[in-house]
Amino acid sequence: MAQQVIILGAGGHGRVCAEVAVRCGFAIVGFCDPARSLDQVVNDIPVIATDDEALLRAWPDGTQLFVAVGENARRVACGEFARRQGIALAILVDPSAIVSETAAIGAGSVVMANVVINANANIGAHCILNTACTIDHDGDLADGVQIGPGVRAAGDVTVGKQAMVGVGASLIPGVHVGHNSTIGAGAVVTTDVPDGVTVVGIPARPITR
Numbered sequence: 001m002a003q004q005v006i007i008l009g010a011g012g013h014g015r016v017c018a019e020v021a022v023r024c025g026f027a028i029v030g031f032c033d034p035a036r037s038l039d040q041v042v043n044d045i046p047v048i049a050t051d052d053e054a055l056l057r058a059w060p061d062g063t064q065l066f067v068a069v070g071e072n073a074r075r076v077a078c079g080e081f082a083r084r085q086g087i088a089l090a091i092l093v094d095p096s097a098i099v100s101e102t103a104a105i106g107a108g109s110v111v112m113a114n115v116v117i118n119a120n121a122n123i124g125a126h127c128i129l130n131t132a133c134t135i136d137h138d139g140d141l142a143d144g145v146q147i148g149p150g151v152r153a154a155g156d157v158t159v160g161k162q163a164m165v166g167v168g169a170s171l172i173p174g175v176h177v178g179h180n181s182t183i184g185a186g187a188v189v190t191t192d193v194p195d196g197v198t199v200v201g202i203p204a205r206p207i208t209r
């Protein structure tokens with residue numbers, strides 16, 4: 001019998017994750033989304049709950065959870081809360097992705113269509129690897145990292161907790177992105193980025209206002 005999963009979040013990201021889950025062979029029980037109502041059906045998937053905390057406290061046995069919340073801090077907090085309740089977090093890897101057998105992927109992470117993860121890369125828990133990004137050999141992403149569509153992370157790149165790398169950015173070999181930092185769309189990161197900083201442009205520099 002197919003593994004069952006409930007998806008928390010029925011926004012754009014949640015709907016994409018649901019499609020990945022189906023391609024992975026999961027049976028989707030439903031969405032939980034506080035912004036929706038119980039009579040709603042989203043892309044043929046029913047909204048079965050609107051109160052995530054209540055759902056997590058009365059979790060149906062044998063069902064996995066996938067937290068499809070785009071905001072990094074909220075995704076990690078929710079996933080960790082669920083883990084403490086003993087709920088199993090799904091790992092979603094689209095069948096079109098190429099993932100090295102020597103790479104590791106943490107609980108609650110999603111690897112979208114056409115992603116490539118090369119040898120000995122380590123992907124933390126609650127990460128989003130969005131469409132067609134590449135993480136080259138020995139890359140290390142901490143928990144809650146979000147990598148945008150089409151990002152190119154060369155070998156030995158490290159990314160700190162809950163950092164966000166915007167769509168189409170490139171990171172040269174060995175650079176480090178600090179935790180909670182943001183890399184702007186299309187940036188080229190050529191030097192380490194400290195914690196909690198937003199950088200943009202080519203080469204990437206901190207935003208000055």
Ligand SMILES: CC(C)(COP(=O)(O)OP(=O)(O)OC[C@H]1O[C@@H](n2cnc3c(N)ncnc32)[C@H](O)[C@@H]1OP(=O)(O)O)[C@@H](O)C(=O)NCCC(=O)NCCS
Pocket residue numbers: 130148149165166167182183184185186187198199200201207208209
């Ligand atoms: C970098 C980013 C987070 C900045 O957002 P913000 O803090 O709201 O900044 P603003 O839009 O106010 O822009 C501030 C300045 O930076 C510039 N800027 C913003 N993003 C930029 C980018 N990606 N590249 C170059 N310059 C950029 C703006 O033009 C503006 O310049 P100005 O002050 O000279 O007018 C955002 O623009 C971005 O690139 N986000 C990526 C989102 C993404 O890819 N998500 C993936 C989801 S799937």
